Amino acid sequence: MTTTPTMTAPHRVPRPGEGRPEPGRRRAGDTVFRWLTTGSAASIIAILAGVTVFLIVTALPALTADWRTAPALAGGTTGGVGSFWRYVAPLLWGTAWSSLLALILGTPVALGIALYVSHYAPRPLRRGLGYLIDLLAAVPSVVFGLWGIFVLRPAILPLQDWLNHNLSWIPLFAGPVSKTGSTMLAAAIILAVMIIPIISSIAREIFAQTPRLHEEAALALGATRWEMIRLAVLPQARRGIVSATLLGLGRALGETMAVALILSPSLLFSVKILTDTANPQTVAANLALNFPESTPLQRDALIATGLVLFIISFAVNALGRLVAGRAETGRRKRGAA
């Protein structure tokens, strides 16, 4: 006797039009959900476009006004500045300069930390130490600012005096030395501390993902731990390090409160880092400090500077993601379940 596979439910051929119950409604639900999700994705594009458009629209009056004659621009932060570009240029310089200093101070330390946690720290401690550094990223910038004012500023006064005393022939360290510590050096140090966890956590990932095979190849040749790192870990990390640094730069560019609280600002070009009378101001801090008390036209001018900052930081972040792009997709493909 042939055994035909029996189904648990009685089987009959469905008539046309029958079949899965209520196909119309289910398909509508499907479509609705699909459009909901697509719409959300579209809204991302819309939001970013919206930000750009709104900023441009709001900034336009300030960009088209005549800065020499408009009474609304005559006082306060924009007083005496001949044009928008004369206003924003020193601010851009301040932003670039402070970020550059922060990168110079912070990147080596961040990479050192990443190497330490991924290859030098005792194994059972590695995760905890990683969390510790990530905690640094969680601290709000206003708290950093307050700490900077009350603790960092007095703490670096001796260092500043020493640098000015001994190395003032270098333009960076030229005087007059600040007595309060509200210097570009202090701001750079705080910015460096704030970007260290960002650079460090990305670098740590990359270092930890060095293929074990290459590390063992180096060790089997008789390499010390540092030589193994030089042979197997660092060469494959180059692209990731660049991308991490760019992302750290992006963060430094946009940092507002810590700089606003600690820096004693002026509107000029300068490279001195030990003074409190010749510090260029950053776009973001300038915005934070002046926005509340501005006339409407001044507000528009400030928004225009914000727009410039937005474009620059967009470009830096885009570059950072593009550089990381191929490394990321490689990892995604490997990690896909």
Place this chain on the structure above:
Amino acid sequence: MITAIAETPHQAPHRDVRPQAPARLTARTLPYAARPSIVAAATVLGAAAVFVGGASIAGGLALAAVAGTAGVVVASLVVEGRRRATDRMVHALMTAAFVLAVIPLVSLLATVVNKGWASLSWQFITQTGGTAFDPTTLKVLTTAGAWQAVVGTLIITGIAVALSVPIGVLTAIYLVEYANPRGWMARTTTFLVDVMTGIPSIVAGLFAFSLASLLVGPKAFSGFSASVALSVLMIPIVVRSTEEMLRIVPDDLREASLALGATKVVTTLRIVLPTAATGILTGVMLAVSRIVGETAPIFIAASFTDNFSADPFHGPMQTLPVMAYANYKFPGTDIAASYQSAWGAALLLVLLVVALNLAARLTARLVSGARRGRSSARRTPAEASMRDTHP
């Protein structure tokens, strides 16, 4: 005959007769007591600099650290050779880098706790700060209170979460479940999300302000406006971490559900999302901990105020970080009291952020503990969200 080997037969490889160093296995190493003694000597040097030379404590410590490291490296160079010495030096530098980063963290936390502790009391948290004129004593009494900031923080953050989580999760679902990964929409969205994580927070505040100005009217400060600003900052974080969580859910699960006759919607909502839920929650918690500390977007969109307000749609609202900033920047007549309030608000804020972070990591660990047997991915799902919320 093996044709792959195109080599001509080679005679026995002849050994290079370069004079070699004798093949030792042991190397001269620094005696066990060498390192501690060098460190001790360096400490003495540093102490001398402080007490005799008048250097600051930080300077003395730095001198001791540098001298100690240099001493060990030089000794190693002499005794153990170049390669070992380089290895030791690098090890010392890496450790120094780590210590260098921990110092500000410890100092910061210690400062906030130290200065803010005095403010911390049940009254401080539940009472609105303000000044009152007492007609009997003809004095202005200032009460220190953070209640308006606490409520403001909760309301503004809550609305921001309500705005960003649906958009963020739905976008992530689109990217993972529906989109053609090579299509223009998916690639554009992914790219823009990645870039959005880097928007300066103040720019988000400006956007909310100008949006409100154009839609409602000039000086349209409101808590809702601030929430909009925070959402702009939160959405990309939620999208990225949710996306990662969804990708970790194995395709087998989806296929099993579809094979049972469930639609894609049901599969996504009933199978995929619940599986990824805890990871998504972790990601949201970390995103919240990041935006709860934002200051500039809040006071740009919601202005400054000391008054209590529970209406997010009309009028200014204060949050904890803004309270900390305002009390420092615009102190009242009693400057010390204002500063004290500032530190109190700062401490509350730090406690909140640390609590959120810890909660997120604990949730991640709970999930990873349960999943450890099943998950074949290198990192457990929830822990992966850690990385993406710190762009």
Place this chain on the structure above:
Amino acid sequence: MPTRITVTDLEASYGDVAAITGVSMAIEPCSVTALIGPSGCGKSTFLRTLNRMHEVTPGGRVTGRVLLDGDDLYAPGVDPVLVRRRIGMVFQRPNPFPTLSIRDNVLAGVRLASRHMPRGEQDDLAEEALRAANLWEQVKDRLSASAAGLSGGQQQRLCIARAIAVQPDVLLMDEPCSALDPIATLAIEELIVRLKQEYTVVIVTHNMQQAARVSDRTAFFTIAGTGEAGRLIEYDETQTIFTHPTQDATADYIAGRFG
């Protein structure tokens, strides 16, 4: 320099769990010794104790003695870095450094020890090592190309060239052909037979026929039961092991009754 390896009562463990135990054997200079046995019996672990790579794995610990011509590798004060200069290793999957050229790959180990070798000497050394690895003719025109462009078999021979460029006394090979196709495998086997004139070679292999083709002596490892540590069951001339082994377990494995 012809080198004899004498292993006495070796035990290797991960944490508290022993992977192999009670191993004692003597490996003759200028010979090829094959280590065979079923999966998980600890032969790779044993191999890695010979150049102190076992301790690189977290929790890896070794007790016992390994004498290299009289010097105990595990004596206190011995620097593992120096041990690994004298004992080279080739891994299961070819692992040339992806960012280095072919020439730089060969010289990688050499450069660690002697920084300032004149360029001419470096080139000579590279050519010699590549010739010895039967790779010179195939790559001599593209020495500065990336190593990633080579086929699997060529990459493995490059790794062999890299290992012998530092002029070790012993060459350890952990299943060197398992990731390669049969033609590449044969090329490597030819190479191994040639290499034994200069080096002491110890090779772990899953492939009994390979052991029979290539080695002078064979050691058979196995575990007594699940969770037990691996042991050396029999160690003898290859001919003997494969034609009339003395232990039943060996005979069973050779006949394919398990493993």
